[in-house]
Amino acid sequence: MTAQPWRGVAAEQRDEDSAAAALLRSRSRRLLGDLLAGSRGRVALTFALIAIASLAALAGPWLVGIGIDRGIPPLSRDGDTGPLLAVTAAFAVTVVVQAIATRSYIYSMGRLGERVVLDLRKRLFAHFQLMSVSFHDDYTSGRVISRQTSDVDAISALFEDGLDSLVSAVLSLLLVGAGMLLLDWPLGLVVLAGFGPLVWLTAWFRQESAIAYRRGRESIALVIVQFVETMTGIRAVQAFRRQRRNDEIFGELNSGYYDASLRSFRLVAVYAPAITLVGNVITGVVLFYGGLRVIDGDIKVGVLVTFLLYLRRFFDPLQDLAQFYNSFQAAGAALEKISGVLAEPPSVPSPASSVRLPDRSGGGRSVRFAGVTFGYRAESVIDGLDLELPAGQTTALVGTTGAGKTTVARLLARFYDPDEGRVLLDGVDLRDLDDPALRAEVVMITQENFLFSGTIADNIRLGKPTADRAEIESAGRAIGADEFITSLPGGYDADVGKRGGRLSAGQRQLVSFARAFLAAPAVLILDEATSLLDIPAERMVQRALRTMLGERTALIIAHRLSTVEIADRVIVLDGGRIVQDGPPGRLLAASDGRYARMHQSWQSGLA
């Protein structure tokens, strides 16, 4: 990596390197056990079916041998077809049994595996939904997504690509070995002698291919990043005449992947023929030594034939075994990462027994911060904050970047819990409210104004899943979003596109206001909800805000003081502490005060 200075340096993701260990750690094993807990019967059934299929497969060559030794002589001697027909009938039975057992175990293993994968998907999704916002801030959405996609896929691929074949390969290796020793142990020992080089070869291949596999993954990932970033940033690429430099870089990355895949190809190119060679040499030896034993009368021809047929079953599965090792390893690493994240407890836990809030009298509820202290890791952000917001009051929170405004908002939305002190809603600690009750009372809107793909109506309905069409449209009207929505083709049924991409930022924000309006919370928090809008859009939203706020308790954070103008009260925050508090008019009058100065510099920016 250091050979590519252009890439720059980045901290390695801590969960990627720790996962290289091939053996499942106890945490992964526990998770696996837990996932399989409900399916013990099916596991046993699957293994039984595999055993039956393997035994039936083993019986075939044996019966061929018997047919040759016991069926043909009576037929040739005196035309007695009885023994031959009996052997053939037995053979037919094993063929049918094998087919049925094979079909059943593949299906059974498939269902088992998919059950586990389905369960895993659901658990992961639910877990990530449960985890606090601070966890998500830290863990990043990219990793949330890869846990649920590529890691789950790795486990799914293991089941799909032949955990069953793996089990049956091991089983048939053991059974065939045992069968050969039983049939004729001296000849059996000759075959087993071939096992030495095979084990050595396979160990070598396993080790090398693990390295090659990792290199291949790393190098293709770099190719993909370069490709996707170039195509998504095509305007910057072309505007800055980046194509030649990109060709160079891509050539380098493409060659890196070429080297890695060539290495993998060559590993297989050596390993697979080597296995064939061992198998073929053993076949030659069996032919010679077995022939001698037949001539000496130690065994019959049929036994030799059985051996020759067994040899195929003995060596072929080994090639598969080595191939599966990579998917096995990938699945193990994935399970390790998944079990790690599932083991994290939510930092904002649900209460053991929830408290019911008193009935809402007016539109809002009172909020109180009582001695609240909070910090991110070692850094303290808020230190002993006491703040009371009476029901129905609109309060603006201002201050410089890093003053702790967003933290106050997030504490009120219970995205975090305070380290010390309490946040109370109508006198009830937020920690004593269960999640649905809290979310029905407190809603926060940020500048993210994230929309989900689907229609506008779908997105508004998110505020109240039970809402009917009329409620949705009246929310749109109340917010003043009705005009632009109805002008869209499809109106409320217009598709907003991926992440709301078909709407402008202002329109998205109006939809998210309508969503919050429909949710009808007692407390509304706006965190920089209007910063990214242009002035006409902001004006549109301002108008909507007055409808929104109504009798609710509101906390508003904004850089641009225009948003603050609608507040009953302004609090200036600095370093996590309140430095000014009062109605905007009064603060403005205190001409040397912090708020007055901020206001002045903001106004000069407009001039």
Place this chain on the structure above:
Amino acid sequence: MTFRGVAISLQSVPPERSRGQARLPAQETSAAALRRIGPYLRPYLPQLAVMLTAALVGVAAQLAIPLLIKSVIDGAIAHDRRGLLIALGLAAIGLGTAEAVSNLIRRWVQGSAVTAIEKTIRGDLYAHMQRLHPGFHDSWQSGQLLSRATTDLSAIRRFAGFGIIFFITSVLTFAAVVILLIRLNWWLGLLTGCVFAPVVVVCTRFERRYRVLSRRAQDQQGDLATYIEEAAAGIRVLKALGRRREAGRRHAEGAAGIYRTQVDKARMLGSFYALLDLMPNAVIGMILLLGAFAVGWHELTLGGLVAFITLALQLVWPIEAMGYILASGQEAATAAQRIFELFDTVPAITDGPPAGETATGSAPEAAATPEIPETPETPETLETPETPETPGSPGSPGSPGSSLAGARTSQATGGTQLAFARVAFGYPGADGNVLRDITLSLEPGKTLVLAGATGSGKTTLLQLVPRLADVTAGSIRLDGTDIRDLPLDVLRARVACAFEEPTLFSASVRENVAFGAPEAPSEDIAAALAAAQAEFAYDLPWGLDTRIGEQGMSLSGGQRQRIALARAILSRPDVLLLDDPLSAVDVQTEARATRALARVLTHTTALVVAHRPSTVLLGDTVALLDGGVIAAVGTHSELMASVPAYRDLMTMSDEPGDAKNEPLPRIRAG
């Protein structure tokens, strides 16, 4: 960024029998599509010949072994000849070694050939893609392009590497085995051949049906991944509204769909593998029974019977392979169609015609262009092209800002004149133009601010200058030369832009800033960072070597914008295009950055899109864009005084009618 939705096989050891790849419905031009891979294969024809020879040697060695077994049983054992037994044993080992060695040769050569072919096609594809006009990329998701460069390419690699060779060898193997069987015993041989042949059909049908299911599963997984991405990115909204259960339900629905398809796949796979076991075993049972009679009737020796059985087993592989090959051939054909569809797309925006062929009368002396180095790495060394005399300068006299008196001053002042003459632009396929009749002139060294409501076409207008899209009508001229008559590299060296939505790449800060000028010296980078107020970059963990972008440190929106701004400043363009470059920067930093930017703009011709009064102040003049036309041009104060639409855009206060209802004091700008 995650690259989900694109199922890429990250397995570096490609299984020869991959269980299921995406497949589109076959089209009638499959063969034609496969033929187009030809030129890429041609350099490797000697390798292909080696592979084929090795494969045939391997097959021959493999087929000879059952015949040796026959000799062992009928010759050595039946007649008690130990000497012959030794010879036969050694011969078997020799043949076995030959098989292994030829396998080694085939796989080794194959590995280098197919990976090299894949690398070449991928490199070509990338180079082609990044030269296609941005309009093309707007209509294609990068994920779709990526799946062509990975999944489809793998399908071609598999077919080129294994398909062709295996096709030939499996046909030959099948034929050779059946001939050998017939020679051993004609009626039993014929019967065996006839029983096996139909299995090819079954295998092919299975592979096809299985691939349809795999495709469905892939689509479902893609859909679920999309929802997972949304739920991860929108987690704060879901949490703020407490919609955990609803989201969980929606996710569970998608996951259950995948489960059902996967179980269907397992069921189909189970039947297929059972059949693959059943068929040869049944045939062996048949051979055992009938062969024994043949032995009894002295039509077949005992050794012949054993050879027959072992040979018949060798029919399984070619048949199984044939099903795979036919399906993968079809898959490769579809993949080739998808890839060549991209290669067939011609860049719509290309260099101007070479000097001398210039048809545009207004730039007769565009001959200056060939003297310009093709890739000017350090734009400051670039001579501004000879400004041609432009007596008939474009622009109708009546339209605002049409004064072109200073058109020839660029040499004298070191600045460049940029002029739009009756420019119109419409997106292909959309009716109506987004921009109409835009006539504007920027004198050298001056800054023009474009203001207008969202959707008025400001960003679109900016993109026309570096020819990220071409005008539909009218022309844009740089010092009098139509930009379409300039080589793209020359044009884009003279014009630099910073967009509102900054594009950072997963590379070091240094590489990101020196994006258009990889050879730029450190002092220039430092100066650009300073001018863009992006000195925060030195405080990142590894300073300018810190990787940023999706795969590195995440920066705030304002930080990203300032890096992008530094990038534009670094290329020292003649014309700077800035699309609201400080919209995400906080108020205090914005003030500092604006001051620094004002210094940079003193000597550069610049076109700046602005939403906020603070940015508008960067300009000498302001043009108001409204509904795709220039509604007014003037200074900020002129427009504030005389144009209500502009006032409306730049001040927070509501219209007088609304103001009456306002109990709160309003702030008025200006």
